[in-house]
Amino acid sequence: MHIDTARRRALLAVLAFAACATTALAEPAWPARPITLIVPYGAGGNVDVMARWIAPELATRLGQPVVIENVSGAGGVIGTEKAVRARPDGYTLLLSVESTVVIAKMVTPSTVRYDGLADLVPVTLLGAQPLALVGKPALQPKTSEALYADLKAAPGKYSYASSGVGTSLHLGGELLKQRGGVDMVHVPYRTGVQIVSDLSGNQLDLAVLPLSMVIQQARAGKLRVYGVMAESASAAMPEAPPLASVPAWRGADVSVWQGIFAPKGTPPQIVAQLHAALAQVLANPGVRRNFEEGGVTPLGAGPKEFAAFLQGEDAKFGAIVAKGNIKAE
Template identity: 45%
Template sequence: MSPRIVIDQAGRIFLSLLILMLPLAASAQAGWPSRPITIIVPYAAGSLPDVFARAVANELGTRLNNTVIVDNVNGAGGVLGTERVARAKPDGHTFVLGVESTMLIAQMVRPATVRYDGLKDFTPVALMASSPLVLVAKPEFAANTLDDLMALLRVQPRSYSYGTSGVGTSLHLAGEMFNQQAKAEIAHVPYSVSTQIMTDVAGNQLDLAMVPLGSALPFIRSGKVKALGVTAAARSSLLPGVSAMSELPALANMNFTVWFGLFAPAGVDKGIATSVHAHLAAIFGTESIRQRIADFGMQPTVLDQAAFTRFLAGERAKFQSLISERNIRAE
């Protein structure tokens, strides 16, 4: 099970120490940066990862007194842009916005086409933000709460369907983790156009959907869909009245978050990685950025590089076990 990510008192002390370290981190690499820094976003312009990266790039550029460019290299579900960074020169001028799908899941569900290793070919610089997913139901669905749903599944474990953005995606894995733990077989309905999912749930065309919290919030708050449960280890501050799935004994091990991290090519100078991490820790300690991230439905997250590395290893083990047991393949 992946560790619960929170910023507690110790985390705030750690942030303060990192801020104090900024001059040391910056001076550790004289001459860097020597040209504009590029953050590759392996998704389309206007997507959530793109908007997030641009907010970070603007702040990072100000702190480094250097241009930070966001370059959208979209294609193959994020694999194309991610692979470009894996092959880039590790000189501290090229980074990638990595998510759990591109950095870990893709190589497991598409081993024949993904030609990089998310742990070996990259240096994890900073975990920046995370978010639970939320299981939503159509307005006419018989269940109003997670308890109600579990009661329905005990009687009819194969009678319902749930939608996601596609086979082998993070949302699909979260849905199958729910099936695994609930001992149910809710049928998966993959969508090629992800924006259609919420429309179909709200229109009573689809029973359930596993979706990012940020994209579901407007539908939930307007009463167009029912929110049954979030996938993180604790309730979301954005939906405090909605249960965390892990609150139910049958779903005690349900802990699935989506996240954004910054990665450099493997072999980047440790001083550069430490400097960028320290700047990012300071950025996410500011109230204005924390509020912007909350507006995306995400929680600002800070892990030091060692903790981030351990987190990634735990995530890989969790995904590998689930993919193997549920026989998930996207090829």
């Protein structure tokens, strides 16, 4: 009895090993088929444009097509949920931003059914650009120092626009209010393009916008850039000073960024291979030129650095949301 049992166990072990070996031989090395890159926004937007800068180069380096799938809706939440629920096999990726990955769960907790930090694996931080505080051309203060003094002296005198309640632009404006101890009236818009148009027409006082959206209009004298929400000036517009030149606004740094993610459970070796290929893509002179001409600083931080960056973003935005009791529901 004992001998038969031992023989049966040995036979089962051999069969199991053979099955594993056969499966390993049957599975081709990754990637063996096209890869889907989900963009959780509509075609033609900034995120979609960046995806189209990098997808052909990534396909060349991986030896497989990279197919962009635009899944828009709910401010990027629907597309992100689709990526979160995809098989973690390296064949579905997500190109997303701070508002969808970090902020959405904070400001709409009852409708966002994912945790961007827990349910996604950071692969590569592609690029970033600072937010800018901009004003209508007819606004009396000409410098950030003069504007801050006016804001401090006249609470509620000025309004500022953003792309909507609970977006990173809104939270950037709230951070300026919280750090500076000033009061501005928030005016939510649906699109940044309309904000720029209304600013240029002197229909709005101030706005918080990505720097790239306002460079041309500022240089044409159609609006004024008071400064960027960063420690130093941006290479895209070096003449725009950092808002940190105002002591009360030091540390009020907010950038909009773009990164590549994979579903939780994606094998580490695939994540590493993906990052290596994306690092090569970002080193391509044509890709870098596209980024820089679009006002975006190419970064290329890998999985560990990107994960640490996300923790910092989570803490920063979480504090702004909690202090301002901000909800988008």
